[in-house]
Amino acid sequence: DTGVSQNPRHKITKRGQNVTFRCDPISEHNRLYWYRQTLGQGPEFLTYFQNEAQLEKSRLLSDRFSAERPKGSFSTLEIQRTEQGDSAMYLCASNFGGRGAGQETQYFGPGTRLLVL
Amino acid sequence: AQTVTQSQPEMSVQEAETVTLSCTYDTSESDYYLFWYKQPPSRQMILVIRQEAYKQQNATENRFSVNFQKAAKSFSLKISDSQLGDAAMYFCAYRSTNAGKSTFGDGTTLTVKP
Numbered sequence: 001d002t003g004v005s006q007n008p009r010h011k012i013t014k015r016g017q018n019v020t021f022r023c024d025p026i027s028e029h030n031r032l033y034w035y036r037q038t039l040g041q042g043p044e045f046l047t048y049f050q051n052e053a054q055l056e057k058s059r060l061l062s063d064r065f066s067a068e069r070p071k072g073s074f075s076t077l078e079i080q081r082t083e084q085g086d087s088a089m090y091l092c093a094s095n096f097g098g099r100g101a102g103q104e105t106q107y108f109g110p111g112t113r114l115l116v117l
Numbered sequence: 118a119q120t121v122t123q124s125q126p127e128m129s130v131q132e133a134e135t136v137t138l139s140c141t142y143d144t145s146e147s148d149y150y151l152f153w154y155k156q157p158p159s160r161q162m163i164l165v166i167r168q169e170a171y172k173q174q175n176a177t178e179n180r181f182s183v184n185f186q187k188a189a190k191s192f193s194l195k196i197s198d199s200q201l202g203d204a205a206m207y208f209c210a211y212r213s214t215n216a217g218k219s220t221f222g223d224g225t226t227l228t229v230k231p
Contacts, residue, residue, distance in 0.1 A: 099219060105164050110161045
């Protein structure tokens with residue numbers, strides 16, 4: 001088990017382009033989370049999945065953002081028509097969730113750093 | 118909505134000494150979990166310590182311990198015998214009992230001086 005992995009680790013794009021990030025969670029984990037972290041701030045929740053179902057989305061997740069987890073394993077986060085304000089670190093985390101899942105440790109990946117020029 | 122506040126953007130400590138990082142939170146819930154995470158420069162976030170709100174006893178993990186004051190909604194982290202490897206950004210986080218998402222503070226950057 002190599003932990004949560006994210007690809008790419010870095011992405012530079014021009015404003016208006018679409019980008020897609022991938023997250024591979026720890027294999028036995030049924031929950032997968034996306035967070036966004038800007039410089040000098042803590043991670044902000046974007047969305048999370050339990051298996052393939054998207055259970056919650058933040059208001060931060062505008063209509064330019066879409067996330068999928070088609071087979072309940074890896075997940076993708078796509079940003080369409082990128083804006084300079086989208087520049088941030090995008091973090092993925094996973095854990096095993098169910099009743100009383102609040103106590104379960106979330107294991108974080110290394111993040112994908114996005115720079116929109 | 119829950120909020121988490123870390124009032125110390127930066128802290129420094131001499132190697133081998135003790136430092137305390139502060140965190141306050143706001144919630145109307147009675148049962149929840151609190152966490153401290155460590156994020157070293159350019160490395161991924163890892164869990165340092167966890168506290169269940171229904172437990173009065175403060176959590177301890179080796180050199181790391183917390184002072185949990187439920188009525189005051191305060192959750193501070195004490196690092197004893199500080200080591201150079203403790204240098205990182207530390208985040209306080211809140212999670213409801215059955216929730217998925219965590220709510221994070223803005224972090225405290227800890228510098229350890231040799």
